[in-house]
Amino acid sequence: MEFNIALLKGDGIGVEIVDSAVRVLEKTAGKFGHTFNFTAYPIGGCAINETGMPLPQETIDGCLAADCVLLGAVGGPEWDSLPSERRPEKALLGIRSALGLYTNLRPARLYSALRSASPLKDEIIGDGFDILIVRELTGGIYFGERGYREGKMGREAYDTEVYSTTEIDRIGRAAFEAAMKRSKKLCSVDKANVLETSILWRTIMHKISEEYPEVEYTDMYIDNAAMQIVRDPHQFDVIVTSNMFGDILSDESAQLTGSIGLLPSASLGASKRGLYEPVHGSAPDIAGQNKADPIAEILSGAMMLRYSLGLAKEADAIENAVDTVLNAGWRTADIMGNTDGKPLSCTEMTDKIIEVL
Ligand code: IPM
Ligand code: MG
DSSP, rough: OOOEEEEESTTHHHHHHHHHHHHHHHHHHHHHTTTTEEEEEETHHHHHHHSSSOOOOHHHHHHHHHHHHEEOOOOOGGGGTTTTGSHHHHHHHHHHHHOOOOOEEEEEOOOOGGGSSSSSSSHHHHTTTTTEEEEEEGGGGGOOOOOEEEEEEEEEEEEOOOOOOOHHHHHHHHHHHHHHTTTSEEEEETTTTOOOHHHHHHHHHHHHHOOOOTTTEEEHHHHHHHHHHHHOOOOSSSSEEHHHHHHHHHHHHHHTTOOGOOOOOOOESSSSOEEESSSOOOOGTTTTOOOSSOOHHHHHHHHHHHHHHHHHHHHHHHHHHHHHHHHHHHBBBGGGGOSSSBBOHHHHHHHHHHOOO
């Protein structure tokens, strides 16, 4: 089969890791008899340098015309002092919104070969954990009205959180569906003891849960969830939560796996056209040095094959190749831990995965 894939390499290590993922995808295409046509578009800081804007219209149009989008990372110190509307991060929010990608799937799975990289004690890790965070991605406080105004105590800044019934309903359904495909356990995380948006969130989640009697449904406050996830991660399977809470919880759970450099994510909407990106950022400190861990991006490529292109066998092949390479003890610098030996470079790790494929 033939597919058109838009590449948004972005900034920092985004460039290196997308190149790695493309090499792995080319190898996969060759092996299974597919053709992937890749077209790259600028996004983030590099787009600011080229066009003055972090998210040029050409990039949005290119993504809309593609079957799916593979993104690296955006941002870096060079653009940190720009006003918020023109920062590279704005492009991420913008492309998710322009493509209608309201469901963000962020799996946090502990690789048994990397147990020692987790900051959790052995007795808490037990036989490992595998959590899927379903983060609402195009609403909430990251998209609400914001600005500056004069208040009682002088000049003040404000951000607002708004959630409509429709927005909560569609992310809730996506989460229940995800739970049905896993161990049928869903925890909705909110702050319904304080926030109006959370009260509506909880009411709607409860309503949907009546349609999914097989799913063991619970709710939890965000502060408690942040604590429970380090106290006993096994109690969670699928977690559904708002944009901001999901942003925070997904970094927390990524760190618990000890390997944020390994975690992919998928952003999906009503159609099959999704956007796939690593959970980690652009790591400007190691950019251009061939030190980055390409695995999160390579696994994002695998998720892309599975969710947008319907190529499950091919996705399995990539995921199995990554497992094999990790189980054989190959490591990039970020996941070396206390092990001896020289870490693999980004290209060497990619070569190893391609060799196994
Ligand atoms: C993420 C990032 C982004 C977000 C930022 C860079 C806009 O933290 O993907 O988690 O908050 O969504
Ligand atoms: Mg984040």
